[in-house]
Amino acid sequence: MTLATPLEMFYQWEETHPETVYLKQPVEGVTKDFTWRETALQARKVAAVLLAMELPKGSNIAILSKNCAEWFITDLAIMLAGHVSVPIYSTAGEKTIRYVLDHAQCPVIFVGKLDDTEKQVAAIDGNITKLAFPYPNIPADKQWDEILQAEPYMDKPVPALDSIMTIVYTSGSTGNPKGVVHNYESICWAASNSLDELTVDQNDRILSYLPLAHITERVLVEIASFYSGMRINFLESLDTFSRDVNATEPTLFISVPRLWTRFQMGVLANMPQKKLDFLLRIPVVSGLVSKKIRTKLGLGKARLCASGSAPIPASTLEWFRKIGVNISEGWGMTENSAYGTSCVPFRADKIGCIGRAYKGVDIRIAEDGEIQVKGPCNMKEYYLEPEKTAEVLTEDGYLKTGDKGSIDSDGYIKITGRLKEIFKTAKGKYIAPVPIESKLMANSSIEQVCVTGSQLKQPIGLVVLSLEALKQDADEIEQSLLATLNEVNATLESHAVLDHLVIMKDEWTVDNGLLTPTLKLKRHNLEEQYDSLINGELRGKISKQQ
CATH class of the missing domain: 3.30.300.30 (ANL, C-terminal domain)
Structure with a gap:
């Protein structure tokens, strides 16, 4: 079966479901709906503006913003215009912003919702064209309403699978971030295959709030949505998190350990552990209490909850299991499209494991205990750093993950630490x-x-x-x-x-x-x-x- 690109899937939704709501963006308490038709129209207008700049094909275009509907629209526009997207974390400081823009040699940057707009925009070199999303006080060469005055670009280009789609910079936990180069094939293989592995379809809803500059949100939420047609809701701000989760009633909810812990703390702030333990021991009451907690968290309709990015304590997973929230751990890296392992379906006896390898992904344990992974989702290279690329890829094509672990008889993998952290x-x-x-x-x-x-x-x-x-x-x-x-x-x-x-x-x-x-x-x-x-x-x- 030929692998379809996100643009081909986008054309399909644009033609067959033009009036279906795809994106929901709250602004000042009012939610704006974007149908596939509206999403397409805006993406085509943004693409027209990029094409009018007459940049060399395959230019690196940066996006610096929190998650929002315009992020998705702009990513589509960058693909339509034949360029390469370079996401930057919305929390990035001046040093990181300067480094990424200089390293990737970006001629254009889209700037959106940020916490420290003035300082972060000041880190952008004056020679770089700044285009603003429609949020207040973003100094730019062109504002969103001006961009949307353009005549839409109506062609339907199809990028080659081996052409570069995006350069995703790592979060830089040990020095300067590295630019991980992914072509269409690696990203699309992971995103499209995730639908079967996680049983995602058009009826699903998800809240996009983890950084889109991070590979997990990018592949398993944004790019996967082009294949599944699932509806995407966004946060207005961290202050409206609870409101927006409840408004979404997500069927899929992906989070990170720190936020799962915050959820737990929030519950215990209203109901001490001893009282909760007592109520959960009473058969009928237990179910009612658990359901009430899940509903208040906004997870009453969630059929799949997941955690990734960092290790989550087994005790936290056990705590949530007692209130009926089964959190499946998953594992992946920027270098392999966040597509390594998952604990789906959830198994209580495998708590503490990161799951089994996804279909099509091969995982082995090296002599020094390192987890090594191989699959179509692996990166092409580190941008402009052939020495570092050579260091992380074995001669037979496996990615050295830096994680130390073991595999049990059922194929479930447990991480025992980071080689560099020991x-x-x-x-x-x-x-x-x-x-x-x-x-x-x-x-x-x-x-x-x-x-x-x-x-x-x-x-x-x-x-x-x-x-x-x-x-x-x-x-x-x-x-x-x-x-x-x-x-x-x-x-x-x-x-x-x-x-x-x-x-x-x-x-x-x-x-x-x-x-x-x-x-x-x-x-x-x-x-x-x-x-x-x-x-x-x-x-x-x-x-x-x-």
């Missing part, structure tokens, strides 16, 4: 921090954790408490942390036993440089920033950052 203590013993961190996260008072200590005899844990925990009695929280520390240490080999936990004053965020845009820890930054604390004299098993 550190050696002063005793010369190796520590894999991720499994220990996952165990510590069983304590619902802990929202963020980092196990570290390469210069120490024994590792330590840095923890950030949840907002709810900060409102509780400090002595009680410390006792709870001490109990968790003792429980976790009892499961560890002697060289991995944690010496103590340190309660941090401030949370780790994208803004303070300690999280990537996908909410992964920037360990090197964190260890550098808190070097004196980590290697200083601390007393007691539980201490506080001064």
